[in-house]
Amino acid sequence: MFKVTAIPAFQDNYIWLIEGDTPNQFAVVDPGDARPVLEYLQRQGGQLAAILITHHHADHTGGVADLLQHAAVPVYGPLDSPFAGITAPLRHNSEIRLLGHRLQIRAVPGHTRDHISYLQPDEQPQLFCGDTLFLAGCGRLFEGTARQMLDAMHYFASLPDQTQIYCTHEYSLANLTFAAAVEPDNADIRAVTARCQALREQNRPTLPSNIAQEKLINPFMRTAQAAVVAAAERFIGNPLDNEVAVLASLREWKNQF
Numbered sequence: 191m192f193k194v195t196a197i198p199a200f201q202d203n204y205i206w207l208i209e210g211d212t213p214n215q216f217a218v219v220d221p222g223d224a225r226p227v228l229e230y231l232q233r234q235g236g237q238l239a240a241i242l243i244t245h246h247h248a249d250h251t252g253g254v255a256d257l258l259q260h261a262a263v264p265v266y267g268p269l270d271s272p273f274a275g276i277t278a279p280l281r282h283n284s285e286i287r288l289l290g291h292r293l294q295i296r297a298v299p300g301h302t303r304d305h306i307s308y309l310q311p312d313e314q315p316q317l318f319c320g321d322t323l324f325l326a327g328c329g330r331l332f333e334g335t336a337r338q339m340l341d342a343m344h345y346f347a348s349l350p351d352q353t354q355i356y357c358t359h360e361y362s363l364a365n366l367t368f369a370a371a372v373e374p375d376n377a378d379i380r381a382v383t384a385r386c387q388a389l390r391e392q393n394r395p396t397l398p399s400n401i402a403q404e405k406l407i408n409p410f411m412r413t414a415q416a417a418v419v420a421a422a423e424r425f426i427g428n429p430l431d432n433e434v435a436v437l438a439s440l441r442e443w444k445n446q447f
Contacts, residue, residue, distance in 0.1 A: 191314045192291060194356060196395045197230055199223045202360040203249055204395065206318060210289025215239040217288055219308070219318045220358050224253035228260060240288055243267030243276060244320025245305040250358065251275060268297070271304040280306060298322045300339030301329030307342075315353040316398075319346070324357045325399040326382070327365035328410040330445065336438035343411050343437070351402035362386045362396035368447050369409050372421045372440065378406040413437050 197205040199222050206219040207230060217240040221227050231238060238261040243251055245268065254265055254275045266286065267276035280286070282297035294309040301321045310316040321329040322342050331339060346355075366383045373379060382403065386396040404411050412418045413433040422439035423430050430436050 191312070192289070192310055192316055194316065194354075194398070195230070196397065197226045198360075199226055200249060204356075204358050204360065204397065205253075206356050206358070208289065209236075210291050212239070212289050215289055217242060218257070219356070220244055220250035220320060221253035221257060222249040222251065224256035224260075227253060227257060237261065238263050241265045242288075242293075242308055242318065243271070243273060244307065244318065244322075244358070245302040246271050246273035247302065247321070250320065268304040268306045273304075282306075296345060298338075298342035298345065300334035300336075300342050301332060303333045305329075305334075309349070309353075315350050316356065317346070317349065317353050317401075318356045320358050322346075322357075323355060323404070323408075323411075324359060324365055325355070325362040325386070325396055325404070326369045326379070326408050327361055327444070328408075328441070331441055336441065337434050339410070339441070340413065340434050340437045343413070346401065347405060347411055349401050351400065351405070353401045354398040355400060355404065356398050360390075360395065360397075362399075363390060366407070368444050369407055371447070372409045372443075373412075373415075373417050375417070376407065378403075382407050409440050410437060413440070 192208040195207045199205050205221050208217050214236045216236045219242045240263050251273045264278040265276050266278045269279040280295045284295045286293050296307050298307050308318040369379050389396050413436040422436045425443045426439040
């Protein structure tokens with residue numbers, strides 16, 4: 191299991207810094223800004239060993255060039271990405287070893303066409319999923335389709351319930367407000383909202399989430415639930431006969447929410 195530290199960046203990003211079995215060796219996931227990473231490494235006396243990229247957006251890649259000025263390390267990321275800084279491109283269903291642990295690579299387009307996730311599958315599983323899955327939410331469909339996003343949600347739902355979810359934005363309270371609008375009678379959403387509010391009042395991250403929790407609260411992972419289907423139908427104004435249509439309706443609703 192990796193030790194994982196959240197490094198806040200910009201308004202609501204998290205850069206995930208991961209430490210494995212090699213002392214003082216670190217990797218970072220989606221470093222949109224180099225400065226807070228370099229400051230953390232300097233405080234810890236640590237060395238950067240690798241950079242992991244989930245997709246090409248600048249708030250996930252903008253710090254890569256500056257980090258490489260301080261350490262010549264591999265930059266892992268999706269094959270055929272618009273981001274030109276990837277030096278170790280990764281294919282769907284490939285696997286790498288990093289800091290003494292396995293990472294399984296999965297293509298999860300939807301938010302962007304090039305989006306991938308990284309899963310540490312052993313012991314306590316850990317998922318680094320960029321902007322595809324959020325606590326109680328999913329990413330906007332900027333380049334991909336509702337079908338692709340639903341496929342990603344089904345993949346995430348297939349992971350062990352205890353899998354820890356490290357997404358890259360602090361969107362939890364806004365997502366939970368939307369989830370409560372979709373399912374106003376869902377007691378799990380209310381409980382998680384209270385817990386997240388308490389964490390944010392202490393300026394602490396609401397993450398990681400876990401798969402078991404998301405199955406209970408995340409409308410985009412609950413597209414087969416009768417209450418979620420009914421809410422999506424009310425928003426769109428007509429019957430919906432499949433999960434793709436339900437997710438598409440929910441995503442459009444969330445975009446306007």
